[in-house]
Amino acid sequence: MLWGAALGAVPIIIHLLNKRKFRETEWAAMRFLIQAVKKKSRKIRLEQLILLAIRALILILLAIALAEPHFRTLGSVFQADAPTHKVIVVDSTYSMGFRQGDRSRFSQAQEIARQIVEQSGQGDAFNLVRIADAAPQVIVANPSFRQEDVIEEISLLELPDGRGDVAPVLERIEGLLESKSGIPDQKEVYFISDFQRAGWIPRSNSQLTAFRSRMKEIGQDAKLVLVDLGKQGQENTAVTSLRTIGSHVALGRPVQFEATVQNFGRIPQNGRQLEFLVDNKLQATRRVNLVPGTSVSEVFSYTFSAGGEHRVEVRLQGDALEVDNRRWMSVPVRERLNVLCVNGSRTGREMGNATDFLTLALQPAESAADAVSPFAPRVIASGDLVAQDLRDFDCIFLCNVALVTPAEAKLLESFLKSGGGAVWCLGDRVDVDNYNSTLYRDGQGILPAQIGPRRGNPADRSEAFFFDPGDYSHPIVADFQGNPRAGLSNTLTYAYYQLIVPPRSPARVALYFDTGDPAIVDAPIIGNEQIGGGRSLIVATSLDDSWGNWALWPSYLPMVREMALLACSGRLGQRDFTVGQPIARALPARAFDVDITVVRPGGGSTPAQVTQSEAISEFQFDDTQTAGIYEVNFGPPLSGTELFAVNVDTAESDLTSLSRDELAAELVPGINFDYQTDIQQIERSDAVATTERGGLARGLLYVVLFLVFVELLMAWQFRYGLWLLFPPLAAVAAYRYWRTR
Amino acid sequence: MAENYRKYLDPRTLSKLQGLEIKARLIVEGFVSGLHKSPYHGFSIEFAEHREYVPGDDLRHVDWKVFGRSDRYYLKQYEEETNFGCYILLDTSESMRYRSEQAVLSKLEYAQHIAAAIAYLVLQQRDAIGLATYDNSLRQFIRASSHASQIKPLCHVMEESPAAGELSMGPIFHETAERIKKRGLVVILSDLFDDVTSLMHGLKHLRYRRHEVIVLHTIDPAEQDFPFEDPTLFKGLEGLPEQLTEPRALRAAYREEFEQFLHEVRKGCRDMHMDYALLRTDQPLNVALSSYLAGRSQHMHKT
Incomplete structure (x- = not known):
């Protein structure tokens, strides 16, 4: 400061140099002087104007410097010192788990957030918000003035394995920015993120427009600071899917699992090890070569020798982002499937009931103990349907049932919606109008196709129809491909109903007649909100020998079993969820009082609740923020364990991030924002901020001093003053340029 | 005065100026034309008196006869050189x-x-x-x-x-x-x-x-x-x-x-x-x- 005092001598020196009293003199050569003045007058006027501007600026700056404490309380015009309301937004999507060196981006983000808080001044208020699908998104909702509390909240932040939608977070931020009394009016919003293209750019144009307008509103209310952590590594590979090939898993037969691995980066990854585990035991290892931007599928085969719940896992080794390298699947293998067979036509003769061949096919020989069938059929008469608790069954075969009452239809519908399966087998007793009106209901009901007129005559038998499996693409006929001796294509059918599959319906035709009419139609039933629905199949002909010889043919048994398995597949429940999606499961109606505990992937069990609605009781578990297998233990009377796989949404695995220009162009067009890429920069800019803090008046006075110096010099010799003015201006310009770079 | x-x-x-002469460059018509030689040909007009030489005088006007007699330098001076x-x-x-x-x-x-x-x-x-x-x-x-x-x-x-x-x-x-x-x-x-x-x-x-x-x-x-x-x-x-x-x-x-x-x-x-x-x-x-x-x-x- 003493050096500063020395500056006081400068104006005196200049004053001595510039004795500014008016001199008067007579002058003879006036005409030349006037001429010269005329020529120079424009330049002189300009110089005078600049001089005037500098003098005015000196006064204005001086006034501001003196008024600065006042502005401080106003808090809005000058930013350096006013208390600020800071909203810190930390990206908590799983891509932030990307490790750079020994720390993840998320911990860097926490560190930066901590620094922002620590380096703030007295009177600054904070909100803490995270970008995550998991609630809560707003961690500190009421602006907190206590830095240590906020810092503690920051260090308590966890990184879930989920994704995060930015748009709802923006909505929350807007709410936080609304001015309230007691909260500083000057706002700053810090986004600390890797600015993944996949996470930040909304998928549709309308969403993008909404996003931008929201961002714009935030940008108007507050100063935006984007801290980009995504610049230093964008290489990532992930297991994007794991599924079984074929519709269902059965005991004792090989099941094929297809794992898909994708390289989201730009560098080829060769010889990456892919491991296949069943029940936490390593079963197979493959080496995969991953070309950038493409995916590779590997098929693993495994035969389950025991029933029960199995956990299947695929692991890709070595990657900076761990969480998407593993994928789980829960494979329930049921030892016994309960099948309810509703007999619609009862006759006295042997094998004369509509369900006789069916039950035989499902459970061929009770005596043969070594060939245990997974199916446990139970036959009831059509009138007994209402009396049954359908929840005990996995699927229902309705064979040649004449009429379905509205009550029965309602029962069946709720059964289907909670994951059960139904197979409608037609026959001579079926009342087509009743079926179409109660069950099909113009596509709104549970029947996958409308039943048309009957074709062929079972009594005549002169005209026969054959099955046509098409391209064998449907799972129930897939096994017949390349197996002509199984007799599917030479099965004779004498009569069938023409099924009309409505356009744009999810129903698929599994098998055709050679006439081109569908023989079997399969449709998924959309379930209740969180529970996957079951399946509904319709067979155009009868399942007994009355309308053809199919029941006697070799193709009958496998087809029936495939249909039964397919119909039961919904009952096994949806076992695969993505992170953040609640695990839900329909329970038998009597299970309203069950103790349920959920064991999370990392260990630790949580009790879960059963919710009871009018028709369905269901269990739901919301806290699925970690990927892995969730083990759900049902207490008595259900007494069982089910496994649920929760996997990450690999849309987040694409780490391609938005550059500064893209951010400016696509997310915040026309809005000014600060942009930083690492902690050092934050530190630096904050250091600058802290020196400015409390020093606005001082800074202004320095400027005033400098300008006074310039003014004096200019008045004495304009050029010198101008020269003096240029270096600081150039320095400021250079600094700004450097900052924008 | x-x-x-x-x-x-x-x-x-x-x-310093005395010995230098101002001469008209152009032909000056003499008031008494007979008294003047053509200005292009010199200087001589009716003799008036002698004057002692001072450094700087044109040597052409030194009267060498007087010098021969008295061993002193005198200049011839003329009366009414021009008008x-x-x-x-x-x-x-x-x-x-x-x-x-x-x-x-x-x-x-x-x-x-x-x-x-x-x-x-x-x-x-x-x-x-x-x-x-x-x-x-x-x-x-x-x-x-x-x-x-x-x-x-x-x-x-x-x-x-x-x-x-x-x-x-x-x-x-x-x-x-x-x-x-x-x-x-x-x-x-x-x-x-x-x-x-x-x-x-x-x-x-x-x-x-x-x-x-x-x-x-x-x-x-x-x-x-x-x-x-x-x-x-x-x-x-x-x-x-x-x-x-x-x-x-x-x-x-x-x-x-x-x-x-x-x-x-x-x-x-x-x-x-x-x-x-x-x-x-x-x-x-x-x-x-x-x-x-x-x-x-x-x-x-x-x-």
């Missing part, structure tokens, strides 16, 4: 009053000194000398006379002439050209701060009358150098307005204007075959005179 003479006729100055008449036109306008800090004499004083010196020189040579003072009109006019006492009224008039009035040279020159009937030498002492075009017209008129014209352009050093540093209020002389300026900012432009003016004047004089010399009042008086006269003499010898 004697002191006044001394003021104008500084002996130191004159000792050469010389008029000094002295500018007494207000602008001539100006004197800057650098100069000892105002422009007018300086010009008066030179005028007196020339007058004395001319009278020494028995030539006629006349004087006109003017500003925007002819103020005083003294007819040319070769009488030795002519110097007195000249000095008197010059002393009594106040520096006042605006300068308007063009009409003056026209008038003078009409009033001076006999062809002769016209010496103009002025700062020439007038419209160059009308000035040139006036000069042309003089030249048309076949006068030999010598322009002794008298300026103050400050007027050429413009050495001012501080903001200054310049009060215009000759009715020109005031001007407050920052001289530093203006210097270059002013100098350019002034040099342009000098260049125009110089060029105009050269075009009309007039002699031109720029006299700065900070130059020593004798240096100014002798440098001019030396050039003049040299010029004559060439022709």
Whole structure:
């Protein structure tokens, strides 16, 4: 400061140099002087104007410097010192788990957030918000003035394995920015993120427009600071899917699992090890070569020798982002499937009931103990349907049932919606109008196709129809491909109903007649909100020998079993969820009082609740923020364990991030924002901020001093003053340029 | 009165000037034509007296016969060499009053000194000398006379002439050209701060009358150098307005204007075959005179 005092001598020196009293003199050569003045007058006027501007600026700056404490309380015009309301937004999507060196981006983000808080001044208020699908998104909702509390909240932040939608977070931020009394009016919003293209750019144009307008509103209310952590590594590979090939898993037969691995980066990854585990035991290892931007599928085969719940896992080794390298699947293998067979036509003769061949096919020989069938059929008469608790069954075969009452239809519908399966087998007793009106209901009901007129005559038998499996693409006929001796294509059918599959319906035709009419139609039933629905199949002909010889043919048994398995597949429940999606499961109606505990992937069990609605009781578990297998233990009377796989949404695995220009162009067009890429920069800019803090008046006075110096010099010799003015201006310009770079 | 003479006729100055001669360049018709040889062929006219040689005299005029007899150098001097008449036109306008800090004499004083010196020189040579003072009109006019006492009224008039009035040279020159009937030498002492075009017209008129014209352009050093540093209020002389300026900012432009003016004047004089010399009042008086006269003499010898 003493050096500063020395500056006081400068104006005196200049004053001595510039004795500014008016001199008067007579002058003879006036005409030349006037001429010269005329020529120079424009330049002189300009110089005078600049001089005037500098003098005015000196006064204005001086006034501001003196008024600065006042502005401080106003808090809005000058930013350096006013208390600020800071909203810190930390990206908590799983891509932030990307490790750079020994720390993840998320911990860097926490560190930066901590620094922002620590380096703030007295009177600054904070909100803490995270970008995550998991609630809560707003961690500190009421602006907190206590830095240590906020810092503690920051260090308590966890990184879930989920994704995060930015748009709802923006909505929350807007709410936080609304001015309230007691909260500083000057706002700053810090986004600390890797600015993944996949996470930040909304998928549709309308969403993008909404996003931008929201961002714009935030940008108007507050100063935006984007801290980009995504610049230093964008290489990532992930297991994007794991599924079984074929519709269902059965005991004792090989099941094929297809794992898909994708390289989201730009560098080829060769010889990456892919491991296949069943029940936490390593079963197979493959080496995969991953070309950038493409995916590779590997098929693993495994035969389950025991029933029960199995956990299947695929692991890709070595990657900076761990969480998407593993994928789980829960494979329930049921030892016994309960099948309810509703007999619609009862006759006295042997094998004369509509369900006789069916039950035989499902459970061929009770005596043969070594060939245990997974199916446990139970036959009831059509009138007994209402009396049954359908929840005990996995699927229902309705064979040649004449009429379905509205009550029965309602029962069946709720059964289907909670994951059960139904197979409608037609026959001579079926009342087509009743079926179409109660069950099909113009596509709104549970029947996958409308039943048309009957074709062929079972009594005549002169005209026969054959099955046509098409391209064998449907799972129930897939096994017949390349197996002509199984007799599917030479099965004779004498009569069938023409099924009309409505356009744009999810129903698929599994098998055709050679006439081109569908023989079997399969449709998924959309379930209740969180529970996957079951399946509904319709067979155009009868399942007994009355309308053809199919029941006697070799193709009958496998087809029936495939249909039964397919119909039961919904009952096994949806076992695969993505992170953040609640695990839900329909329970038998009597299970309203069950103790349920959920064991999370990392260990630790949580009790879960059963919710009871009018028709369905269901269990739901919301806290699925970690990927892995969730083990759900049902207490008595259900007494069982089910496994649920929760996997990450690999849309987040694409780490391609938005550059500064893209951010400016696509997310915040026309809005000014600060942009930083690492902690050092934050530190630096904050250091600058802290020196400015409390020093606005001082800074202004320095400027005033400098300008006074310039003014004096200019008045004495304009050029010198101008020269003096240029270096600081150039320095400021250079600094700004450097900052924008 | 004697002191006044001394003021104008500084002996130191004159000792350096005495031997030099002013000669008309053009053919001057003699008053008494028979007495004169052709000016192209020398000098000799009716002998008047001898004078002792002083260094600087032309050796051609040494009387070698006398030298042979007495072993001393004498110059032959002649009476009434020509009827050469010389008029000094002295500018007494207000602008001539100006004197800057650098100069000892105002422009007018300086010009008066030179005028007196020339007058004395001319009278020494028995030539006629006349004087006109003017500003925007002819103020005083003294007819040319070769009488030795002519110097007195000249000095008197010059002393009594106040520096006042605006300068308007063009009409003056026209008038003078009409009033001076006999062809002769016209010496103009002025700062020439007038419209160059009308000035040139006036000069042309003089030249048309076949006068030999010598322009002794008298300026103050400050007027050429413009050495001012501080903001200054310049009060215009000759009715020109005031001007407050920052001289530093203006210097270059002013100098350019002034040099342009000098260049125009110089060029105009050269075009009309007039002699031109720029006299700065900070130059020593004798240096100014002798440098001019030396050039003049040299010029004559060439022709």
